[in-house]
Amino acid sequence: MLKELATENGVLRYYDVGPSTTAPPLLLLHGSGPGVTGWRNYEGNLPALSQHFRCLVLEFPGFGVSDPTDQHPMMAAPASVISFLDGLGLDRVDVIGNSMGGIVAAQLAINHPDRVRSLVTIGGMGKNIFSPFPGEGINLLMEFTDDPTRERLVQWLRSMVFDQSIVTDEMVETRWEQATQPETLDFSRRMYGSAAMAARAASAADSDAAPYWAMLHKIKARTLITWGRDDRVSPVDMALLPMRTIPDVEVHVFPNCGHWVMIEQKDAWEATVLAFLQRGAA
Structure with a gap:
């Protein structure tokens, strides 16, 4: 059941799944892209994870579920996490973050080390060393964002997975419906439109501020990085x-x-993550 938390920056919506509010809290942060939500990222994993943890799936502002924001979605996300934890009275949590959510989780662990007990990331966090940036999946995402068509959406979705059968007609239609909502599409263009990406690159080149990946040595939390070998994004x-x-x-x-x-590797991933988190609790 979708719940609501009123904050000074709007209503945050989230799912609260688990044995009880006394179970160890596990915060799950979703990635970005057309039609993404926290529920769609983690729905299939909640039955396994919620046997051991109180699973809190936060919907970031700007993706069509929580209230919108005037900020760039990536800039609004870290503050929304702090508001969420404060609003629920949670001092310290385990965190799982997928792609963009992994970057936000890493920033939380860097800037608020006392609030993250263990950190799990899923792809997307770090810096290209041998491969070009942006990658194939990001380029397809920019093409869809600039000119949204079903064909471009399908091309992007297919770049996300190794097993192409995962991209069903139902997935395409569900994603299309949310991704093309005017407000959601506007937020996507702030993140992944070609003009926004060019402006972001220029700003980074001119900035004296260190990027988040240069601060990863400050993370004190136990960390598990998970990745797909065949990730094209x-x-x-x-x-x-x-x-x-x-x-x-x-x-x-x-x-x-x-x-x-x-x-895509649901059972193996769940077993790996649960072993890591439970080992830390012990």
Whole structure:
């Protein structure tokens, strides 16, 4: 059941699934892209995870579920996480983040180390070392955002997975319906339109501020990095930098798997993550 939390920056919506509010809290942060939601990212994993944790699936502002924001969605996300934790009275949590959600989770662990007990990321976090940036999946995402058609949406969805049968007609229609809502499409263009991406690159080149990936050595939380070997959105060489700089880190790469590790290698991913989190609790 979708719940609501009123904050000074609008209503945040979330799912609260687990044995009880006394179970260890596990915050799940979703990725970006057309039609994405936290529920669609993690729905299939909740039956396994919620046996051991109170699973809190936060819907970031700007993706069509929580209230919109005037900020760039990536800039609004970290503050929304703090507002969410404060609003629920949670001092310390385990965090799972997929792609963009993994970057936000890493920023939380860097800037608020006392609030993250353990950190799990799914692809997308780090820096391209051998592969070009942007990758194939990001280029397809920009093409869809600039000129949204069903054909471009299908091309992007197919770049997300190794097993092409995962991209069903139902998935396409569900994603299309939400991705083409005017407000959601506007937010997508702020993130992935070609003009926005060019402006972001120029701003980064002119900025004296260190990028988040240069601060990964500050993460104190136990960290598990999970990745699909065949990821065409964020190639697996991106994991090399966080693997070498985060002090207490493990890396698990899943074969025959694209960007959505928690979906495409569901059982293996769940077993790996639960073993990691429970080992930390012990």
